[in-house]
Amino acid sequence: MGENGAGKSTLVKAITGALPLAAGVMTLDGTPRTFRSPVQAQRAGISSVYQEIDLLPNLSVAENICLGREPRRYGLVDWKGMRERARSALDSLGVDLDVTSQLGIHSLAVQQLVAIARAVSTDVRVLVLDEPTSSLDADECAELFRVVRRLRDRGAAILFVSHFLDQVYELCDRVTVLRDGRLVGEYLTRELLRIDLVAAMLGDRHIPRRLATGLRVAGPNEPPYLSARGLTATGIRGADVDLLPGEVLGVAGLLGSGRSELARAVTGVDRIQDGVLRVEGSESSFSGPREAIRLGVVYSSENRRTEGIISELSVADNITLALQAERGVLRRLPETRRRELAASWVEALDIRPADLDRPAGTLSGGNQQKVLLARMLALAPRVLVLDEPTRGIVVGATLEVQNLVRELADNGVAVMFISVELDEVLRVGNRVVVLHSGRVVETLPAEDLTVDSLTALVTGADGDDG
């Protein structure tokens, strides 16, 4: 474990041969080894599954499991043998899947299992899982853990990199904590208190306590800035949602319940098929995100890498991108003003490293998220729709983002906060919208909910088709 930029991914890359070792020795079964490529590491029995799934969506499940060491007959690909091997690899994990289907049609969770099946289809001795759960929800995680435990019992060593405390405690026997590229310590999970683990991760900087309940004021009796009635679009049906100034509206739901779709519909990204959308009381149907932004409605995508951050551009460019786009090409922001603006956001949000000219892609996940937030905030939005803003970032940064969101709401912005982490939704939100199969099941004040009761609502445990 470790905070963003603690060196977790770098460590994993060094172990699996993706990065060369500058110094030091790695031993496997007591003999020193150096791997010049991931392939060499794999041959030695070290397989890895990365956060971003490294598979081929255009090929079949069977090929994704076997390619690179596929069974052959007379020098040719033995398709029958390949399907059988893939099926047995999936069977050994207890996963039932059509191996001839194209990988790309399956959900990320299933693709992750296929990646693991690939990793274990050889004689795996060390399995490295780099943030495997960052895009999975509770059920999917449980499934993954079942598979991982089964592997452990078969005698494989498993390196599980995660920033979810709960998962580490649930799954791991031993914890290694990294900070600033150094080893802080190694602990037995059952002897380590959570608070000590967090302290080890964060070092001197102390963890802020839970968000002060005092901040959690009920929405003022103002009319909603944005309200939707009977909103229907791709993936959601007949949703009623109100976004009030000064309030955080949490959105909770399972994967596929329409969380992101709701966000996309209210921000003009997806076209609204039916229903009414009112901004400040007057009806408006956004023709696209551009018009939504003009009315102060801003959306931050859950896919930080593909739909948000432009990795090649500098931090400053990324921050001022949307503002410049809104002004239009003819009214260019003066360079000094642009840098000044970017610098102020970098400071305000504590983006590290505080280097305006660094390509944004080289920042850690949490800091990329902050750059995105800065970009949104530079537009002085009235409504901020945040889709999974804390996904894939570590505890310390998560708390910072949550605090930031709260502060924004206290300054009168209406925020929609989407997260798979139910406790996070409850902590940040004033009210919570529960989605199930594309419908709004209920909208409740956060005070009236506990994680357990929200879980029940989200899974539709008492619903008709849960």
Add this chain to the structure above:
Amino acid sequence: MTILETAAPARPGGGLNRLLDRHASALPTAAAVVILAVLLGGAQLYFGNFLTPRNLSALLLDHAYLVILAVGMTLVILTGGIDLSVGSVLAFTGILGARMLAAGSSPVVVVLVMVLSGAAIGLMIGVLVQYFDVQPFIASLAGLFLARGLAYVVSLQSIKVKEPSILWLQSTRIQVGDWYVTPTGILALVVLAIGAFTLAWTRFGRTVYAIGGDEQSARLMGLDVARTRVLVYVVSGVCSGLGGLVLTAYSGAGYPRNGIGTELDVIAAVVIGGTLLSGGVGYVLGSLVGVLVYGTIKTIISFKGAEQAWTEITIGLLLLVFIVVQQVIVVRSARRR
């Protein structure tokens, strides 16, 4: 199992959808087959004497060199690349062969030189793309100019071929009833068969698809990305050399201005045949269908006695439709994830 249920909500009409899921990537190729059938059927209804064995045989033989080029191009496009040099290489190898034959070289040597010089230009493009990280578009554009220039260096005029063994390739007709095929046609079909077989059954072939899917992943899977990528351009060069041979036999001469714009015809045929320009999806057999669609349109228009410009207009429209259809498929599969 819960995870699979949440992952893939049951869709209605399971059977058909399941079929589509499994063969989604073959959909554009299937569409090309349908279009070919519609074209042929429509022409038969309109002209009444279109679907004759003679006509259909000619359809393949007149475009044998395009089929060969399309096989190489399919491999290149499957890796997500493009090869603009094929038309020029075709002209260069053709004129080089004709000049060598005129100078009295043995036909065996000539054919070898044609194929190897095509391979050499392909190798150059492949190395540029793989090791110097040059965009395939630019690298093969360099190949285009180079080969065209070399063709002019060899000769500015057309050179007639009198060597009987080369002319034999085109003049021999193996007749079955009214159907016939020449050795050039057989050569095209053999190249096609080898291409299809290689793609489906060899690690090289699957690596071609893997590179088109995600190069980084392919590398992590331990596939030899570098070698495969260079090799597809070499294969395309070899195909261009063979294409030059076939065209020389077909026209009985080498001409340095042959094949100007042919690379675009070939790309059009490959795309119409269902290969995605973004790589990773497509079939060599689809490219054959693409070439036949191209040829049929050309034949229909000359039957009608209309301007040949209409061929290009029709191909242009068809290409547009296909690219839109492909995009829809890509977007649809991306949304499902």
